[in-house]
Amino acid sequence: MSAISGEEFDLLVIGGGITGCGVARDAAMRGLRVVLVERDDFASGTSGRSSRLVHGGIRYLEHGQLHLVRESIRERETLLRIAPHLVEPLAFTWPIYRGARVGKLKLSAGLFLYQLMSLGKARAFAMLDAAATLGRESELSSAGLTGGAVYYDARTDDARLTIVNAIAAEQNGAVVSNHTRVTDVIRHGAKAVGAMVVGQYSGESSEVRARAIVSATGVWEKQREQRAHQRHRGSKGVHIAVPRERVGNHDAITMISSVDARVMFCLPAGLQTIIGTTDTWTDESPESVHPTASDVDYLLRSANSYFPRAELTLDDVVSAWAGIRPLASAQSGNPTAVSREHTISVDDGGIVHVTGGKLTTYRSMAAEIVDRVQEKLGKKVRAAKTDSVPLPGAKRATEIDRLQRDDRRLAQRLSPDLSYTGAHLVYGVTHEKAQTLSDLLIRRTPLAFETRDHGKSIAAHVAEIVAPLLGWNEPTKNARVREFEADIERMFTIGPT
């Protein structure tokens, strides 16, 4: 709070999802004095619940959204270049079955266009016959299989990509504060000149003054609009994680759901396969959005039709979670067809609002927003440098190794099958601004997604490890464990409706 109050910033960014963190980093790199506040943790909203793909969005071609595909492919290539430690190429096999909505001709034309848009930078796709398709992915159903294709996109760790942008903003001089909520906008006449913020744990409140404000609150923006009686709905997307050995996929699989003919994926993620996603309108609040039994059933049925030997059931589901897409337009019809493009608008008080977008395009979106902010501040528009400067974090593994060597107790695994250790937790607190058990077990490591109890059985042990670093006494430790249990219950419980 002392770093926030008593100074007029050039820019206040509200919201620490990928959009807000990307804007803060870009603005700080262009020399603006920036403060970012996030009500919970970085990536605790939609940015930590995505399909974790950095992709051109092959399916958008069907909807004629060529501009979005072109931008997404360009950004995919940029992120592969500036963050090879966070964004890595991923091979996708797309099997084709007799009578499929997307047949061989349509798929090869689409992939040709997709390839063309990468201006020669992407690895070439290949069309396959049925035998070659099964050669790549032997567990796929062979009944009616006529062939397939292999093409390349990329994957990331969405929460880590977000956190790294927050850290990079801080390294460039921004004040970056998670667990700090904006409660009110301060106005001078009609003009917004700052905000009241309150610390989630200190309860301390403070004024932040800024010459420009960007609201990057994603689906929380919708709540504000709803309060202003504008109708807005988000689109809910559910994923499930199942043991990879049960599915037997090698790479990523692009599927056309047998239930409703939507494009969806089976994605390899370490020991697991992530199946997703759904796309349905929702009025749920982003804090309480959760998967339902019918969401999970839809995903299992869709995957089972491609991998019949798996015979996946609810018992195979290690974790299930939901997020809400902040769509920029459309209130009716099919949410799958709604563009994932973003809109930038300025309200009467001068606050810049961003809606929509994708994880993949966060960097170019941030550049566009910071251009607008510089103009608004009457500053000479300096070009963004975020397309060439590497994102930090490449030395994390080395640092974690060093911590483990220095203190052997920190080398102990938190869970027998997963590689996360006490050192990951210590690093999360000392280098990545983690303050709670959820910060550590959901976002600094994805352990909660990868264990059936979501980390509940190790929460007290984790609290012991980080308590000295975070200054927790016995009652605080207990309170943090209870809070974590409530968080995982809210996030991972499969509700009846």
Ligand SMILES: Cc1cc2nc3c(=O)[nH]c(=O)nc-3n(C[C@H](O)[C@H](O)[C@H](O)COP(=O)(O)OP(=O)(O)OC[C@H]3O[C@@H](n4cnc5c(N)ncnc54)[C@H](O)[C@@H]3O)c2cc1C
């Ligand atoms: C199921 C699903 C799958 C997806 N898959 C992909 C994918 O594979 N690839 C891709 O490119 N995109 C994907 N997306 C889209 C992508 O995840 C989103 O576009 C992106 O994460 C939105 O980021 P954001 O920063 O705008 O919103 P958020 O991440 O929701 O961030 C908004 C933040 O604002 C904070 N906030 C709200 N109110 C306040 C306040 N008063 N004070 C301070 N902070 C506040 C919230 O806590 C939140 O952290 C997917 C989305 C979903 C739902």
